[in-house]
Amino acid sequence: MLDEPAMNPLRTLFPCLPVMAIMILIGAPVSAVPPNVVFVLVDDLGKHDLGFTGSDFHETPNLDALAARSMRFDQGYACCQVCSPSRASILLGQFTARHGITDWIGAATGRAWNRADRLLPAEYVRSLPLEQTTLAEAFQEAGYRTFFAGKWHLGDEGSFPEDHGFQINHGGHHRGSPPGGFFSPYQNPKLSDGPPGESLTLRLADETAAFIRGSADGQPFFAMLSFYAVHSPLQTTPELWKKYRDKAAARAAPSARFEIDRTLPVRIVQDNPIYAGMMETVDTAVGRVLSALQERGIADRTIVVFTSDNGGVASGDAYATSNRPLRTGKGRQWEGGLRVPFLIRVPGLTDGGGQSEVPVTGADFYPTLLELAGLPLRPSQHADGLSLVPLLRGGTLPERPLIWHYPHYGNQGGEPSGIYRDGPWKLIRYYEDGRDELYRLDSDLSETRDLAADEPERVLRMRTELLRFLESVGARFPEPDDRFTEAGALAKRQQIRDKLWPQLERQHARFLEPDFEPNPTWWGSRPMPPNAR
Numbered sequence: 001m002l003d004e005p006a007m008n009p010l011r012t013l014f015p016c017l018p019v020m021a022i023m024i025l026i027g028a029p030v031s032a033v034p035p036n037v038v039f040v041l042v043d044d045l046g047k048h049d050l051g052f053t054g055s056d057f058h059e060t061p062n063l064d065a066l067a068a069r070s071m072r073f074d075q076g077y078a079c080c081q082v083c084s085p086s087r088a089s090i091l092l093g094q095f096t097a098r099h100g101i102t103d104w105i106g107a108a109t110g111r112a113w114n115r116a117d118r119l120l121p122a123e124y125v126r127s128l129p130l131e132q133t134t135l136a137e138a139f140q141e142a143g144y145r146t147f148f149a150g151k152w153h154l155g156d157e158g159s160f161p162e163d164h165g166f167q168i169n170h171g172g173h174h175r176g177s178p179p180g181g182f183f184s185p186y187q188n189p190k191l192s193d194g195p196p197g198e199s200l201t202l203r204l205a206d207e208t209a210a211f212i213r214g215s216a217d218g219q220p221f222f223a224m225l226s227f228y229a230v231h232s233p234l235q236t237t238p239e240l241w242k243k244y245r246d247k248a249a250a251r252a253a254p255s256a257r258f259e260i261d262r263t264l265p266v267r268i269v270q271d272n273p274i275y276a277g278m279m280e281t282v283d284t285a286v287g288r289v290l291s292a293l294q295e296r297g298i299a300d301r302t303i304v305v306f307t308s309d310n311g312g313v314a315s316g317d318a319y320a321t322s323n324r325p326l327r328t329g330k331g332r333q334w335e336g337g338l339r340v341p342f343l344i345r346v347p348g349l350t351d352g353g354g355q356s357e358v359p360v361t362g363a364d365f366y367p368t369l370l371e372l373a374g375l376p377l378r379p380s381q382h383a384d385g386l387s388l389v390p391l392l393r394g395g396t397l398p399e400r401p402l403i404w405h406y407p408h409y410g411n412q413g414g415e416p417s418g419i420y421r422d423g424p425w426k427l428i429r430y431y432e433d434g435r436d437e438l439y440r441l442d443s444d445l446s447e448t449r450d451l452a453a454d455e456p457e458r459v460l461r462m463r464t465e466l467l468r469f470l471e472s473v474g475a476r477f478p479e480p481d482d483r484f485t486e487a488g489a490l491a492k493r494q495q496i497r498d499k500l501w502p503q504l505e506r507q508h509a510r511f512l513e514p515d516f517e518p519n520p521t522w523w524g525s526r527p528m529p530p531n532a533r
């Protein structure tokens with residue numbers, strides 16, 4: 001951890017002038033101080049997991065209140081359907097194909113991927129490039145104090161938060177899930193243990209709140225609170241589990257909780273009481289941070305961002321939530337994997353709330369936050385991001401395509417593919433066999449009607465633009481796996497349909513039965529295997 005003396009950015013720019021003269025010089029009111037930034041990133045939070053995004057099961061009053069004072073981007077996207085790539089995109093202002101971190105760091109590539117699939121997943125960059133200027137470094141260079149708490153998952157020793165512009169780091173390291181689970185002892189090399197049973201989610205919020213309370217009057221800050229929640233392992237307290245178990249059990253039981261969508265079963269109902277408990281704890285944690293801003297008297301000059309790194313987990317892992325009406329979830333190439341809650345609160349600008357329907361991505365935060373802070377843009381760095389300030393002011397953005405590239409298979413059933421979003425149209429290019437899907441999202445949000453055969457010219461144009469961009473940034477592609485057999489693929493599909501699907505239905509119904517006793521690790525801190533990510 002680096003400790004640098006407090007430094008006023010205006011002083012840095014104009015070291016010889018008295019403060020009043022500086023204010024007059026830049027035309028700012030005498031009370032003006034550059035705004036602070038609190039960036040809240042939740043892991044694996046689904047688009048419809050929150051009260052204000054339509055969940056009628058999860059309870060998130062603090063986030064709903066924040067949303068009422070923010071611009072809500074209904075078409076806010078993560079830059080990838082899994083975590084490390086979209087985290088890198090937030091910090092670099094680039095689509096994933098450009099920075100090269102295209103899969104979660106630790107995922108197998110080449111022949112090490114051995115799951116009866118048609119392709120060998122492409123190699124990818126395995127740590128955040130040191131030579132680039134992260135969003136934190138841009139703020140630090142401008143005199144901001146920078147703070148990080150929580151999940152990092154952007155490289156090993158030498159590529160931790162403190163190596164990329166964060167002066168303080170509580171809990172960020174190479175792992176993508178909490179080594180000791182969600183309760184102390186944490187087994188986290190970057191976070192001291194609290195009393196046994198302390199909540200990791202609340203602890204990260206309390207560290208952030210303490211940083212805010214201790215902030216200096218003359219120096220703005222950039223604080224990133226990156227929760228390990230609501231990623232697996234799913235763990236909550238007995239009280240919250242019971243609260244949401246009773247809430248779910250009081251409803252009419254659904255006839256089915258899962259449906260098969262191509263590669264894996266997908267959860268289509270939100271009623272997991274453990275996951276709901278985790279959601280409430282995240283909401284409580286964010287409430288503590290917002291309260292600290294009030295108590296410190298700086299809520300009116302602090303920008304708050306709230307978003308997620310990929311869609312909710314509807315397939316794979318703990319099959320935790322449903323993103324309906326969006327198709328599927330984390331890891332997948334459809335909207336459930338990519339659309340996320342996406343809020344920007346700017347005091348004085350978004351106080352009355354508002355909703356934008358313009359498609360935006362995690363790469364846009366970089367230029368947006370620089371502009372809001374009055375800092376110079378760095379267009380060669382945030383090459384794929386656009387400042388959203390015009391939208392915050394009620395204006396429009398220039399038309400531009402959004403591009404995703406995932407040359408991998410996912411644990412959640414994701415297929416190697418590229419995506420090109422242009423206006424209401426979304427093209428998915430499948431790398432296994434070169435086929436395309438085309439959806440018109442303004443009239444078919446759930447991606448049920450593939451229009452590729454009806455629109456061959458549009459498909460050709462969009463595919464050409466997608467491949468041209470990917471080539472221009474040196475994107476890597478998967479290659480055929482000579483071990484693949486049709487019989488092996490068929491056996492895998494049959495096993496999923498005949499065994500996994502009914503087993504999931506039984507298991508998730510069982511969670512709500514009155515005599516069900518959860519595994520003690522749901523509120524314990526049993527360590528995860530040492531090689532787990």
Ligand SMILES: [Ca+2]
Binds near residue numbers: 082310
């Ligand atoms: Ca994630």
